[in-house]
Amino acid sequence: MSKDDKQISKYLSYILRHKPDDAGVVLDDAGWVPVDELLSKIDKNGYSIWFDRLCHIVGSNDKKRFEFNDDKSMIRASQGHSVKVDLGYSPAEPPEILYHGTALKNLDLIRAKGLVKGNRHHVHLSHDKDTALAVGQRYGKPVLLEILAGTMQKDDFAFYISTNNVWLTESVPVEYIQFPE
Numbered sequence: 001m002s003k004d005d006k007q008i009s010k011y012l013s014y015i016l017r018h019k020p021d022d023a024g025v026v027l028d029d030a031g032w033v034p035v036d037e038l039l040s041k042i043d044k045n046g047y048s049i050w051f052d053r054l055c056h057i058v059g060s061n062d063k064k065r066f067e068f069n070d071d072k073s074m075i076r077a078s079q080g081h082s083v084k085v086d087l088g089y090s091p092a093e094p095p096e097i098l099y100h101g102t103a104l105k106n107l108d109l110i111r112a113k114g115l116v117k118g119n120r121h122h123v124h125l126s127h128d129k130d131t132a133l134a135v136g137q138r139y140g141k142p143v144l145l146e147i148l149a150g151t152m153q154k155d156d157f158a159f160y161i162s163t164n165n166v167w168l169t170e171s172v173p174v175e176y177i178q179f180p181e
Contacts (some may be wrong), residue, residue, distance in 0.1 A: 001057070001060050001061070001062070005053075005056070005057050005060070008047055008049060008053075008057055009057050009061055009065070011042070011047055012042075012057070012065075012066060012077075013065055013077060013080070015038075015042070016031070016033070016066065016075070016076060016077040017077040017080045017081045017082065017083070018081070018082045018083060019083075020033070020083065022045075023038075023041045023042055023045055024041045024044070024045075025037055025038055025041050027076070027083065027085060029085065029086055030076065030085060030086055030087060030088055031076040031077060031081060031085035031086075031087060032069065032074040032075070032076045033074065033075060033076065034073060034074055035051065035054065035068070035072065035073055035074060035075050036073075038054075038075060039051065039054065054075070055068075055072070058075070063164060064078060064163070064164030064165075065077055065078055065079075065080070065164065066078060067163050067164075078162045078163045078164040078166070079121075079122070079124070079162040079164065079166050079168060080120060080124070080166075081120065081121055082119045082120055082121075085121075087162070089160035089161065089162065089168070090160070091158045091159065091160060092159055092160055092161045093153065093159070094125075094149035094150065094152075094153055094159040094161075094167055095127055095149060095150065096148070096149065096150035096151075097146050097147065097148065097149060097150070098125040098126060098127060098146075098147040098149040098167050099125065099126045099127070099128065099129050099131075099132035099144055099145065099146060099147065100115060100123070100124070100125050100126070100132055100135075100136075100144075100145045100147055100172070100177075101126070101131075101132035101133045101134065101135040101136025101137070101142055101143070101144055101145075102135075102136045102139065102142070102143055102145060103136055103139035103140030103141060103142065103143065104140060104141040104142075104143050105139075105140050105141075106139070106140075106143075107143060107179065110145070110174075110177065110179075111174060111179065112174075113174070114171060114172050114173040114174045114176075114177065115145075115147075115171060115172035115177065116171050117170065117171060121168070122160070122168035122169060122170060123168070123169050123170070123171055123172055124166050124167070124168060125147055125149070125166070125167040125168070125169065125172075126166065126167065127165070127167065129144060132144055132145075143180055144180065145177050145178065145179060145180075146177070146178035147172055147176060147177060147178075148176045148177075148178065149167070149169075149176075151176060152169070152172070152176050157169055157170070157176075158170070
């Protein structure tokens, strides 16, 4: 992905996950916005792209943050919203262990409160250690936490999996987190 495409991808994440009003778009209840409206509005905000380039950005995003509907007339972010949306994900059975990457500086707070969703809809977890570590690295010296997802589910915690394979749950209490030594 080119540097310009990466910048547009970040802007799309900002608009489709957090601040649709800043671009003048309105997300429906499930987070969808018409593609033609999005392209028109972001053009007015200095991001002039066309449909084929949008398709390229969506298709080449390594984290698959965006998705189109079947006929590509609508687009939304796959997860990570801080605005109210219902993505319509059904509960799913997680693997026994999932992973969460964070920064070393966050460990004391996590040991005290567990993993909380903050201003987002869910805590994000990964089935893959490398992906979790890459996420943690964005915030400082990375630390990998193991989450006892199978036990959590047996204890009636719900899990969902997004279309881009991110595992989602409301929170992870401390007793379900295995910290590094």
